[in-house]
Amino acid sequence: MKKQWNFATQAVQGGYEPKAGEPRVLPIYQSTTYKYDDADHVARLFNLEEAGHIYTRISNPTVAGFEEKVNILEGGVGAVATASGQAAIMLAVLNICQAGQHLVASSTLYGGTYTLFSTTLKKLGVEVTFVDPNSTEEEIESCFQPNTRALYGETIGNPGLNVLDFEKFSIVAKKMGVPLIIDNTFATPYLCRPFEHGVNIVVHSATKYIDGHATSVGGIVVDGGNFNWDNGKYPEITEPDPSYHGLRYLETFKEAAYITKLRVTLLRDMGPSMSPFNAFLSNQGLQTVHLRMKKHSENALELAQYLEGHEKVAWVKYPGLKGNPSYQLAQKYLPLGASGIIAFGVKGGAEAGKTFINNVELATLVVHVADIRTYVLHPASMTHRQLTEEQQIAAGVTPDLIRVSVGIEDIEDIKADFNQALGKVKL
Numbered sequence: 001m002k003k004q005w006n007f008a009t010q011a012v013q014g015g016y017e018p019k020a021g022e023p024r025v026l027p028i029y030q031s032t033t034y035k036y037d038d039a040d041h042v043a044r045l046f047n048l049e050e051a052g053h054i055y056t057r058i059s060n061p062t063v064a065g066f067e068e069k070v071n072i073l074e075g076g077v078g079a080v081a082t083a084s085g086q087a088a089i090m091l092a093v094l095n096i097c098q099a100g101q102h103l104v105a106s107s108t109l110y111g112g113t114y115t116l117f118s119t120t121l122k123k124l125g126v127e128v129t130f131v132d133p134n135s136t137e138e139e140i141e142s143c144f145q146p147n148t149r150a151l152y153g154e155t156i157g158n159p160g161l162n163v164l165d166f167e168k169f170s171i172v173a174k175k176m177g178v179p180l181i182i183d184n185t186f187a188t189p190y191l192c193r194p195f196e197h198g199v200n201i202v203v204h205s206a207t208k209y210i211d212g213h214a215t216s217v218g219g220i221v222v223d224g225g226n227f228n229w230d231n232g233k234y235p236e237i238t239e240p241d242p243s244y245h246g247l248r249y250l251e252t253f254k255e256a257a258y259i260t261k262l263r264v265t266l267l268r269d270m271g272p273s274m275s276p277f278n279a280f281l282s283n284q285g286l287q288t289v290h291l292r293m294k295k296h297s298e299n300a301l302e303l304a305q306y307l308e309g310h311e312k313v314a315w316v317k318y319p320g321l322k323g324n325p326s327y328q329l330a331q332k333y334l335p336l337g338a339s340g341i342i343a344f345g346v347k348g349g350a351e352a353g354k355t356f357i358n359n360v361e362l363a364t365l366v367v368h369v370a371d372i373r374t375y376v377l378h379p380a381s382m383t384h385r386q387l388t389e390e391q392q393i394a395a396g397v398t399p400d401l402i403r404v405s406v407g408i409e410d411i412e413d414i415k416a417d418f419n420q421a422l423g424k425v426k427l
């Protein structure tokens, strides 16, 4: 039974409910395997007639506690944790898409997702059409083919920091009869709950704000349970599965059909599961997500405003800034804050940007974002360097762009550090 608690209470206490005498804190069940009393019990588990753990590749009690907390916070009907965010995205897509089929995706995506879609899925026979998220409904619809299986986007695009127009995207997805899959990594369910805006499937890189402390690589897929799979397009969900003696997912698992299928087929067969230890750490971090995201957002807004007025800064992008092209969408979909990621350009272009990065002291240069510490990064030469310059521009990466992940340190110290590093840049 899910309790009707508010967000902060669910973040702290949701997902794991110990019985009398059991550990108060979600324990690390560092066990690959489980014990049974009779053979019929195991047979029922293998037939999916009864819920229970069989093998840690498929499920584990620690991982389940973490999955359920994320599921409650997002407002879904079920979640599957994975070894990484990339694994979550891959499984979310492959669960309803196979060779000869097609996806439509926003062009402003995380670099790893872009290469997964443009290169690796292509090798598996899945084509992806990228569309500028500022396109009209008609333009997005024109990217669809009869074999299109899903529409994909990110709540806050990486690293262009555009906020997705959920209403527009969900209208198109509904009209075309496909689920809308959203990467909600940068917002977290504290700042945005996509299922409230017509989204059907949410994915996260749990490596980022969910863990929040940069200790564990992980991912998660959450099912909104709000898509009508029975529209004639998804036989893998409505028709018998020979790998489970003809089981029909929709008939048996109702609104949780998609997420159950993902666990018992793709997680079973491909195996990118989250380890119990990483689930413990990710769960530990998630317990404070509401406090951290509030502070990340406050600090980011203040730093963005400070940089806007700085003489060495050419431009600043942050969806929480008045005048940002995404400002209205941020007010609508991210009312509690626009998260902790900022992009800006140092006057003098790529060279000046490098000087800045080489001189920060409190902020550090890492290839990571979205934990409690302040980080800086130059995407054109780092995260997005495998893309051609054309692809970089389409993804919102200009040569002078510096991405900042604003931490929860004291904002006065962060501003002072940026000011001294910008002071080293010669105009």
Ligand SMILES: *Cc1c(COP(=O)(O)O)cnc(C)c1O
Pocket (backbone or CB within 6 Å): 084, 085, 086, 087, 110, 112, 113, 154, 158, 183, 185, 186, 204, 205, 206, 207, 208, 217, 218, 219
């Ligand atoms: C980091 C990231 C990913 C990939 O997640 P990993 O955990 O690194 O595999 C996907 N989407 C977004 C938005 C990310 O920031």
